[in-house]
Amino acid sequence: MKNLEEQIRDASSLDALSRVRIELFGKKGALSKEFAKLKDVPGPEKKAFAEGLNRQKAHLQDVYDTCYETLKKEEIERLLKAQAIDVSLYSNLNEKGALHPVMTTMDKIIDYFVALNFSIEDGPKVEDDFHNFEALNLPKNHPARDMQDTFFFRDKAVLRTHTSPVQIRTMLAQKPPIRMIAPGAVFRKDYDITHTPMFHQVEGLVVGETGEVSFANLKSIMSDFLHYMFGEVEVRFRPSFFPFTEPSAEVDISCIFCKAEGCRVCSHTGWLEVLGCGIVDQNVFDAVNYKDVSGYAFGLGVERFAMLLHKIPDLRMLFEGDTRLLEQFR
Amino acid sequence: MILTRTWLDIFIDLKKVSNEKLYETLNSIGLEVDNIKEYTIPPKVVVGKILSCEKHPDADKLNICQIDIGSGIRQIVCGAKNVVDAEYVAVATVGAKLGEDFEIKHAKLRGVDSEGMVCSASELGLPDIGDGIMILDESIGELIVGRELNEYKKLADTVIEIELTANRGDCLSIHGVARDLSASLKIPLNRFDYESQNPEKIGLARVSKLIVKGKIDASVQYALANMEELYTSLLFSLRLAFIDELQSDALKNTLKYITHTTGVILRAYDVGHIKLEEDEKLTIKLENNRGIVDVIINDKLYSKLGITHVQEIEATEKSSRVLFETSYMNPTILTNLVAENRLETDELFYNTSRGSEPNLCFGINYLTYLLESYTKSKLFEGNISLDEEREDKIVTVCTTEVCQLIGNDIPKINIMTILTDLRFKVQSTADDKFGVTIPNYRHDIENIQDITEEIVRMIGINNIEAKPLEFKESQRINSTMERYYAKKSLRSRAVGAGFDESISYAFSDKLLLAKYNFPLIDEKLDIINPITSDFNTLRTTLLINLIQAVERNINYSKKRVALFEIGTIFDNNRKEREVLSLIYSGQSETEYVGNAGKPKPITFDIFVKKLSAIIGNFELRASTKDNLLINPYQSADIIINNEVSGFITKVHPNVCEDFNLFDTFVAEIDFEALSPKHINAHTISKFQGVYKDLSLVVDKHLPYSHISNTIQLLDLPLLSNFYAVDVYEDKELGEEKSLTIRLFIQSLEDTLNDKDIDYTVNTILEKLHNEYGAKLR
Numbered sequence A: 001m002k003n004l005e006e007q008i009r010d011a012s013s014l015d016a017l018s019r020v021r022i023e024l025f026g027k028k029g030a031l032s033k034e035f036a037k038l039k040d041v042p043g044p045e046k047k048a049f050a051e052g053l054n055r056q057k058a059h060l061q062d063v064y065d066t067c068y069e070t071l072k073k074e075e076i077e078r079l080l081k082a083q084a085i086d087v088s089l090y091s092n093l094n095e096k097g098a099l100h101p102v103m104t105t106m107d108k109i110i111d112y113f114v115a116l117n118f119s120i121e122d123g124p125k126v127e128d129d130f131h132n133f134e135a136l137n138l139p140k141n142h143p144a145r146d147m148q149d150t151f152f153f154r155d156k157a158v159l160r161t162h163t164s165p166v167q168i169r170t171m172l173a174q175k176p177p178i179r180m181i182a183p184g185a186v187f188r189k190d191y192d193i194t195h196t197p198m199f200h201q202v203e204g205l206v207v208g209e210t211g212e213v214s215f216a217n218l219k220s221i222m223s224d225f226l227h228y229m230f231g232e233v234e235v236r237f238r239p240s241f242f243p244f245t246e247p248s249a250e251v252d253i254s255c256i257f258c259k260a261e262g263c264r265v266c267s268h269t270g271w272l273e274v275l276g277c278g279i280v281d282q283n284v285f286d287a288v289n290y291k292d293v294s295g296y297a298f299g300l301g302v303e304r305f306a307m308l309l310h311k312i313p314d315l316r317m318l319f320e321g322d323t324r325l326l327e328q329f330r
Numbered sequence B: 001m002i003l004t005r006t007w008l009d010i011f012i013d014l015k016k017v018s019n020e021k022l023y024e025t026l027n028s029i030g031l032e033v034d035n036i037k038e039y040t041i042p043p044k045v046v047v048g049k050i051l052s053c054e055k056h057p058d059a060d061k062l063n064i065c066q067i068d069i070g071s072g073i074r075q076i077v078c079g080a081k082n083v084v085d086a087e088y089v090a091v092a093t094v095g096a097k098l099g100e101d102f103e104i105k106h107a108k109l110r111g112v113d114s115e116g117m118v119c120s121a122s123e124l125g126l127p128d129i130g131d132g133i134m135i136l137d138e139s140i141g142e143l144i145v146g147r148e149l150n151e152y153k154k155l156a157d158t159v160i161e162i163e164l165t166a167n168r169g170d171c172l173s174i175h176g177v178a179r180d181l182s183a184s185l186k187i188p189l190n191r192f193d194y195e196s197q198n199p200e201k202i203g204l205a206r207v208s209k210l211i212v213k214g215k216i217d218a219s220v221q222y223a224l225a226n227m228e229e230l231y232t233s234l235l236f237s238l239r240l241a242f243i244d245e246l247q248s249d250a251l252k253n254t255l256k257y258i259t260h261t262t263g264v265i266l267r268a269y270d271v272g273h274i275k276l277e278e279d280e281k282l283t284i285k286l287e288n289n290r291g292i293v294d295v296i297i298n299d300k301l302y303s304k305l306g307i308t309h310v311q312e313i314e315a316t317e318k319s320s321r322v323l324f325e326t327s328y329m330n331p332t333i334l335t336n337l338v339a340e341n342r343l344e345t346d347e348l349f350y351n352t353s354r355g356s357e358p359n360l361c362f363g364i365n366y367l368t369y370l371l372e373s374y375t376k377s378k379l380f381e382g383n384i385s386l387d388e389e390r391e392d393k394i395v396t397v398c399t400t401e402v403c404q405l406i407g408n409d410i411p412k413i414n415i416m417t418i419l420t421d422l423r424f425k426v427q428s429t430a431d432d433k434f435g436v437t438i439p440n441y442r443h444d445i446e447n448i449q450d451i452t453e454e455i456v457r458m459i460g461i462n463n464i465e466a467k468p469l470e471f472k473e474s475q476r477i478n479s480t481m482e483r484y485y486a487k488k489s490l491r492s493r494a495v496g497a498g499f500d501e502s503i504s505y506a507f508s509d510k511l512l513l514a515k516y517n518f519p520l521i522d523e524k525l526d527i528i529n530p531i532t533s534d535f536n537t538l539r540t541t542l543l544i545n546l547i548q549a550v551e552r553n554i555n556y557s558k559k560r561v562a563l564f565e566i567g568t569i570f571d572n573n574r575k576e577r578e579v580l581s582l583i584y585s586g587q588s589e590t591e592y593v594g595n596a597g598k599p600k601p602i603t604f605d606i607f608v609k610k611l612s613a614i615i616g617n618f619e620l621r622a623s624t625k626d627n628l629l630i631n632p633y634q635s636a637d638i639i640i641n642n643e644v645s646g647f648i649t650k651v652h653p654n655v656c657e658d659f660n661l662f663d664t665f666v667a668e669i670d671f672e673a674l675s676p677k678h679i680n681a682h683t684i685s686k687f688q689g690v691y692k693d694l695s696l697v698v699d700k701h702l703p704y705s706h707i708s709n710t711i712q713l714l715d716l717p718l719l720s721n722f723y724a725v726d727v728y729e730d731k732e733l734g735e736e737k738s739l740t741i742r743l744f745i746q747s748l749e750d751t752l753n754d755k756d757i758d759y760t761v762n763t764i765l766e767k768l769h770n771e772y773g774a775k776l777r
């Protein structure tokens, strides 16, 4: 019997073990032979003999199970080893593309205003003089028209120079209260390191009954928005001038590059100009025939925000589908 | 607009105002500080007095000077030509450091000892004011030999550049900025008054007369002077150099200096050459010429008031007799005149069109003061002038309205004080409303909102308490917002399929569009003033822009470029629509161990799968497009909801050659067709279905879309789905091909039986046989 146990233990593979199993536990196996002897054992000893045999059988079964487990493990281990892969070879496969940083910046801006229940509005890129200038308190020959180099068409239409005409379209189509943003491409005839003939703006407009919407509201929302975009920065308001708002302000944030110490990006002032805003001029409301309302408007350049947020050095690169830049955003 | 601290000192006492406070105030009142330069002159640079000056025995160009520097007399060798004219100069004494590693030491120049250096302006870090050394004069203050130059604040000045908004013409002068600062800092503004001390004995009226023809919407004032010994003092040179306006002509410098200081528009005409008979007067005629004011002097046109003047009659420092003209014209009238008549303008138009100083006497007085203090010129007594009749502009201010616009409560008394400080005339009343007379130099103030802006400026926006907006209205989700989110998810799917997002200009090159047979904007609707010929029209496809972007990337050694853009294109009537365009060029996947660094080039198969991962299901049918990107054998119309919504093609080899592209595929799809559709779920069968493969032999050229259409039209109730799974062609089949279609047959009501299955299969077979001669293989 000892010998049988050794046979089990000696099996070096699952195959060998399986052969031993037949020899031991099979119908004609060693154990069957032992049990056959039972009939020759005299009556009084039969019980003890059978018990002894069953104990032995159980012990051998235990040994067998243990060996089987061990060999099975070894077998699987061997199989797995044979399929081993250097997984590190499959790092960074670059199979995902990148969203454009200008568009993701625009997304981020839109998310903020949508959360504040602003609607998103849109208008045509090819505009007429009324919507792009006249209704925005920019009559013909107004010096502020010079600031916006305009693309003209033969039929006197223009490419919109700002997203502000969407304000006019929305006010003409809807009744107050209005709370909207207009994101989109705008066009100016200017092409150098800091200007491209097309860029993107997000324009905002809030209109309510007289006295409901004030400069103080504008201040609160602009500060909050800039903190959402740029984190812990200081926000500063400076009086400025835009034809369609009065009072007007330009808004600066403390320079995010030099912690307001002064650097090249902020022209050593410690401040970065990021948006313009103001109380809507009564002439604009007159142009759309709104009565007894007040409102504020704001506008910002998306490329400027994207360049500041992501420290992108070159504006023109943004419009060339340059994958050397884009792939960094994958 | 550039100003300096000491220049402001003429009109406002800034002694108690630090530079930081000054910058902060300028910014907060809307005069944005763009640039600051605080000049300092290094220690040990002192005022020196040249006692003698001799030629160096061994060097023609050198002079040996004996210079008193207060603490003693030094011998200094100087190479500047103008040292011979100089009395007082800036001397860098031994030990002075003029730069990081430039310290003045004892030196020997061609054998002669030299103890110090006579400096030019630029050597002291000041702007360049001309060749040679800087000759000091009393314009910068009393010259005390040995005094440190840095103590002369007019030299070591602070130069501030402010950016003015288009409405603030009143701040285009030192006086104007001082006036605004005075209101904000509550420091009084110094009045400038001067009366001629020593005029010519003859009155101006005796030698000249003014004739006016028509109604003149302008104010003009003339002065006449006999000129003598005009020069540009050191202070003027330096200040004009600070504002980048220093010229070589002393008269022009004087004019510029006065206009920059006072804001009054000043021109000078040479009238010395006009020969006048005895008793004949200099005749100045102002003539209304369709609104433009022509200035005609002795029958010759000299200028168009506020716009430009004739160059030839412009006075210079050599002119012996000069007629000075100060003028003011309403900027709105002026800009309209110029635009309507397309007039050429000169540099002063920048000031006149933004609103120059209307107080002309101020300009004339300042001129008189300068000429009499610094030259021997003499002015004729009195002046002749025309004053436009201008009504005072009065605005009614309602305190409540101002407070509502600002959103903070501001007491009426504060509003009135601010306006008074700004030199608005306030009529006090008992109630909420009061009238305000606007000073004539503030042509930009017209209504209550303008007044509110003044209040905001003076309080400082940063001192206005922010208040959150209260919500009262319902949600604002509209179709534009839905469209935006549809676009956003489309973009992230495109990125998931390996495409980079691109933005290109909405412009295109007309020649390129024509070359590849894309539509062109109707000639009558095209851009008149394109920026370059590459962008001379609006794009009618995104694909040309994307192809150009790929070309650039290939030039940067990229082997795989996949880009997409969602953007606006235009049809020939300039109607706008948005499309999704994709381009894939080069390798189909990354180079990595899985492909031994040799990925297969992109194929129709791979591209179409990527497209499907982005936009979902679509049907492809033989292409009907006629643009020349189309490759006739690998191109298709994209059908979505039974409508042709775009196209897909392998780019034609000719185009690949034009742009040096690898194998390239493109697709352009109407965004409209991609917006999410509402879907109703259909019943799902509880019973098992079976797959049946149908292998058919059909004509080689028969497109699968015809077969699928035919099967679709049968509308078999048990046919739950079908699709092509194999196409096979070989020599034996000749002009035919084998096509395997997999059918999925399933009933909604019952377990399938063989009879039902056979019926479905046979109906299809029969129909395809009748229509296309298809037979089972």
Ligand SMILES: [Zn+2]
Pocket (backbone or CB within 6 Å): A255, A256, A257, A258, A259, A260, A261, A262, A263, A264, A265, A266, A267, A268, A270, A271
């Ligand atoms: Zn900085």
